[in-house]
Amino acid sequence: MRDTEESPEEEVADISARLLGWYDRHAREMPWRVGPADRRAGVRPDPYRVWLSEIMLQQTTVAAVRSYFRRFTERWPDVGALAAAEDAEVMAEWAGLGYYARARNLLRGARAVVADHGGRFPETRDGLLTLPGVGPYTAAAVAAIAFDEPATVVDGNVERVVARLFRVETPLPAAKPALTRLAAAITPQERPGDHAQAMMDLGATICTPRKPVCSLCPLGPDCAARRDGLEVELPRKAPKAVKPVREGTLWIAVRADGALLLETRPETGMLGGMLGWPGTDWDRSGGPTDPPIAADWRATGVEVRHTFSHFHLRLSVLLAEVAQEAVPARGSFVPHERFRPSSLPTVMQKAWNVAAAAIRHPRGEARLD
DNA sequence: CACGCGTGGGG
DNA sequence: TCCCCAAGCGT
CATH class of the missing domain: 3.90.79.10 (Nucleoside Triphosphate Pyrophosphohydrolase)
Structure with missing residues (x-):
C-alpha cells in the first residue's frame, strides 16, 4: 500500500475524528443533552431524560419536542414519578405531539422499569430492547448516550448520511441492512454517544434531505456522493402511496x-x-x-x-x-x-x-x- | 414485512 | 396548495 492511500481502518478513524471535531464545535444545545465538553469532564446524562427524549423524538422534530420534554420533566422528574402517574394525565400531557401509542408505551415502559428493574434503566442495548416502545434505534441511542456502549444508532439522519458518504444507491427500505452495517463500521469505541448525536446533528443541519450544505460538511473530503454529484439523489426511496x-x-x-x-x-x-x-x-x-x-x-x-x-x-x-x-x-x-x-x-x-x-x-x- | 400510526414546518 | 419530511415501533 502506498503512503498516499489510506487503509480502511485509517479512513474510518479519520471520519470519526472529523465528525467528533465538528460536533465539539457545533453540538446543538438541547435540554436532555450533556454537551461534549461537560461529557468529557465526566458529566453523565440522566438515563430517564435520555430515554424520555428519545421516545419523544421518534419521527418528531427537536423543535416540537422541546416544550413537551420540559413539561414532562417538570411534572414527572424521574421514572418513579412517571410510573405512578394517572394514565389520563399522561395522555393529556402528550396531546398534540402525535403517535399516541408512544405515550401508552411510555407509561408501560416506566412501570416496567420500576416493577422489573428496581427503578433503574437497563444499561445495555439488549436490556433496553425489552422495554415497551423501545426498538432498535432507541435502545442503541440510550445505550450509547447514557451508558457509553458503542452501539450503532441508525435513524433517518444516519441512513441519509451513510447512504451519501458511501454512495449507496439501493432504495430504502431495502438498503437498511447495508446502511446499518456501514454505520457500524464508522462507530468508534470511544465517545459512542457523542458520535451518535454528531451523526444525527449532521443529518439535521448539514446533510439535509433537500439542500445539503456540503461546503460546510466535515465529511466533505470523505463523501462519495458529493464526489460523484449524487448528494441530492441519495438516499433513493420507494415511492409513497397517495393518501385517500x-x-x-x-x-x-x-x-x-x-x-x-x-x-x-x-x-x-x-x-x-x-x-x-x-x-x-x-x-x-x-x-x-x-x-x-x-x-x-x-x-x-x-x-x-x-x-x-x-x-x-x-x-x-x-x-x-x-x-x-x-x-x-x-x-x-x-x-x-x-x-x-x-x-x-x-x-x-x-x-x-x-x-x-x-x-x-x-x-x-x-x-x- | 408491510402497514398503521400525528403533527408542524419547509420548499 | 400540496408534498415531503422528522432522533421508529408494534403487529
Whole structure:
C-alpha cells in the first residue's frame, strides 16, 4: 500500500475524528443533552431524560419536542414519578405531539422499569430492547448516550448520511441492512454517544434531505456522493402511496351548566387512548352513526380538514345545547372549568375551535384547516 | 414485512 | 396548495 492511500481502518478513524471535531464545535444545545465538553469532564446524562427524549423524538422534530420534554420533566422528574402517574394525565400531557401509542408505551415502559428493574434503566442495548416502545434505534441511542456502549444508532439522519458518504444507491427500505452495517463500521469505541448525536446533528443541519450544505460538511473530503454529484439523489426511496380522503362527523354537546361531552377513545386505532369528541367512524366501516345524545343538532357550517399519517380527513362539526338532566349514550360530561383544549389531540382541538367560534358568533363563519 | 400510526414546518 | 419530511415501533 502506498503512503498516499489510506487503509480502511485509517479512513474510518479519520471520519470519526472529523465528525467528533465538528460536533465539539457545533453540538446543538438541547435540554436532555450533556454537551461534549461537560461529557468529557465526566458529566453523565440522566438515563430517564435520555430515554424520555428519545421516545419523544421518534419521527418528531427537536423543535416540537422541546416544550413537551420540559413539561414532562417538570411534572414527572424521574421514572418513579412517571410510573405512578394517572394514565389520563399522561395522555393529556402528550396531546398534540402525535403517535399516541408512544405515550401508552411510555407509561408501560416506566412501570416496567420500576416493577422489573428496581427503578433503574437497563444499561445495555439488549436490556433496553425489552422495554415497551423501545426498538432498535432507541435502545442503541440510550445505550450509547447514557451508558457509553458503542452501539450503532441508525435513524433517518444516519441512513441519509451513510447512504451519501458511501454512495449507496439501493432504495430504502431495502438498503437498511447495508446502511446499518456501514454505520457500524464508522462507530468508534470511544465517545459512542457523542458520535451518535454528531451523526444525527449532521443529518439535521448539514446533510439535509433537500439542500445539503456540503461546503460546510466535515465529511466533505470523505463523501462519495458529493464526489460523484449524487448528494441530492441519495438516499433513493420507494415511492409513497397517495393518501385517500376520508369523511366523518363530530358531535359537540354543551350542557346547560357549560359541561362538554367527551369520550376516551379505545386504546387501539387512531388517537388511541386520547380524549375526543364523540363521532362517526372515519373509514365508513358501518360503525355507530347516531349522535351520542338526543338533541337539536345544528351544523356549524365549517369543515375541519386534517391530515393524518396515512389519510386526509374532512369532518363536519355538529353542535347542540342539551338540558342539565340529559343522559348521553356515549361519553361523559366534563365540567366547564376542568376542560382544557390542550389535552385533546390536534384534530379535536381544531373541531373545538370551530365550535367555540360558532358559540360566540352563531351566524359567523370561520374556516379552519 | 408491510402497514398503521400525528403533527408542524419547509420548499 | 400540496408534498415531503422528522432522533421508529408494534403487529
